Amino acid sequence: MTRGAAEDNLLGDVRVLVVDDQKLFAEAVALFLEQVGMKVVGIARDGREALDAVVRERPTIVLVDLNLPGEDGLTVGARILERDPEVKLLAVTGLSDRAAVRAALEAGFHGYLTKDAKVSQFVDSIRSVLQGQVSVPFELSFKPADADAQDAQFLAAQLTAREMETLALLAEGASSREIAGRLSVSPNTVRTHVHNVLTKLGVHSRLEAAAFAVRHGLVPASRSRYA
DSSP states (O other), X not given: OOHHHHHHHHHHTOEEEEEOSXXXXXXXXXXXXXXXXXXXXXXXXXXXXXXXXXXXXXXXXXXXXXSOSSSOHHHHHHHHHHHOTTOEEEEEESOOOHHHHHHHHHTTOSEEEETTSOHHHHHHHHHHHHXXXXXXXXXXXXXXGGOOHHHHHHHHTTXXXXXXXXXXXXXXTOOHHHHHHHHTOOHHHHHHHHHXXXXXXXXXXXXXHHHHHHHTTSSOGGGOTTO
16 A cells, blocks of 8 residues: 555544634635545534534544633643543644643643644644644744753653653664563553653654754663664
8 A cells, every 4th residue: 555545544534523613714624624535523612512522423633723712722622631532632723832832732732733824734734643743833843952951851851750761762763562562561551652752842753852862861872773
């Protein structure tokens, strides 16, 4: 199977819930996602409707406007994850602000997208999130390479002991299966640890996390394939 065909099959299995009180915007996004093969299982206008739809429709990914009436999108996203920890969350907002990005990622969102993004970027972001990556527009991404040692230590301090072990194994170039075996945990747990590492360090890939760890001395260079 070609890479493109595999991605088409991946998107064809996706169930999307759109949470946005701007009716025309939500319908436009839903229509486009349907056109590229995804199944939009509903449009919710606020947190209550969103939670009901998550339980009823079991979406794969939920696109959440951060500026919702009543409860804000960050709170709604956190409540959605309480109902279904496996669901993916993509923040969709008009805010082009790094502080908002950080707040969304800390709340458990897996990606961040501004409403002025091209429609193709919605597909790219959804695909990245489903593949276990943290999806953030480049212009809003954090720049770990520019962080000084104090910033790096602050970010590293957010990691749990198990997440630090995961980071060290990522630096060694270990696969998810190898990490699961060496830590004696399930593949799902590995995915959770990796997601948390990427989120807390503000990076977008395993390679960036490994490079960050080596650059700032979080793991011994002798153990890293990226040194």
